[in-house]
Amino acid sequence: MADDRTLTPRAEDFSAWYNELVLRAELADHSPVRGSMVIRPWGYGIWENMQRALDDMFKATGHENAYFPLLIPMSFIEREKEHVEGFKPELAVVTHAGGKELEEPLVIRPTSETVIYSMFAKWVQSYRDLPILMNQWANVMRWELRTRLFLRTSEFLWQEGHTAHASEPEAEEETRRMLEVYRQFMQDWIAMPVVTGLKSESEKFAGALRTYTCEAMMQDGKALQAGTSHNLGQNFSKQFELTFQNEEGVEAFAWNTSWGVSTRLVGGLVMTHGDDDGLVLPPRLAPVQVVVVPIFRKEEERTAVVERAHQIRSRLQEAGVRVRVDDRDHLNPGAKFWEWERKGVPLRIEIGPRDLAKNQVVLVRRVTPEGADRKAFLDENEALASIPGRLEEFQRYLLERAVESREARSHRGVNSIEELQALVDAPGGGFVYTGWSGDPEVERRIQETTKATLRCIPDPAFRSETPPERCIGGDAPSKMEVVWAKAY
């Protein structure tokens, strides 16, 4: 840590900056168990706001919540070949319970496809029972060798949606629909723009037919896989005999999808918006959107100022704003300013005797565009009425800034591996768009030599105006445009 008061600047050591910020903003802390974390109230508050927004979106698209158990029979995980291959190395297994060795080991879920589709199989007989549109909020465990708070921990919180459909096109539509829900959520709530697209064979979910992804670009030029949506085909329904009688009375296997986002999104938020002073929160997710800091000298001033601060809080609360009054008296105002800025609160109202006299408040934005005044002196009523609008404006500003930052780190029309390498190795890193023949050998070779991975085959909205002609790997014609980046 740089010292007690400041963070290591991003430009000096981005990784150190991130680690220090997460601890110092009190988002999370290391638990006694290596690789797992305690999410502290400030971090959990952000997650709760994410959950609420996402949950509403899931409900609006027809999904219901349910809960499946933490423990899964080992034999279930082993049922689907690719699935078990993908997860085996990172499974935590319960072998003993009740003082005895178990006959069959139980796996702590790394994800719940197997148990969920085995239950769906019990519940579905007819096409009339379909579709099933379900979601669960849960913890999962994947034993990771190298962990980082929020970005990769052994245990994490997430949601996993699981659906069953009567036809392949319906399942594909669902897969795409939920990917779009994620994209929208990340854009509108986290103010984090993402590139959506299809994962290559080597990067797709173990057991899926196809995996779609949301890829975000962090300030250090590395990509973050922020959410995935899988078309599972009939891989799981075949293994768990999830069948139904169709309209013709013929027995058929159901088509499944699954999709998830996790507390990793909190890490994405930090690395998208944070600055050298600390966290910057998009207002829509901020546990506290406005902090009111009273300033006073004498006792009479204190009474009057603190009373006004609480009036301001009530008025803003009535307008639906999340407000906190920081009336602690063992800290001076400056210390409070730094603290709330470190924690990322979007707006601050300072109110002191001079403001009371003039019926004004001082309004400060967590970040301001280059050259703009940081502090605004405003008529109190006017200021309070403008707060909801200002929060939305701040939300928009963060998104714009993030889009600009991503665009500045996106490189299109790249034709050679050398150029690709130079770009991803440069300090800003970023997304590199190239042509690809679809040959997995090219993908493997590039990954090995450049350490960049194929993030996705972007959806049409993100493709370059002129499609690439040649494959990055050589003289073969390009069959599709792809995005490369170093990734978390």
Next chain:
RNA sequence: CGGGGCGUGGCGCAGCUCGGUAGCGCGCCUGCUUUGGGAGCAGGAGGUCCCCGGUUCGAAUCCGGGCGCCCCGACCA
């Protein structure tokens, strides 16, 4: 799994080379003065120096063994 670093009060660290009363900054408690960008003064509390063993009159310090954590890399949906 490889490489590096670190374990000393709540946090950050010095002390270890060269063994001899365990220190500094921040934080914490009490009081007074302060409060518009990280307050000042005075007084105070708080420690199995990661663990085990050894050397020694004496170990935070030297030796042996162990444990833990962090970082970088490899691996990874």
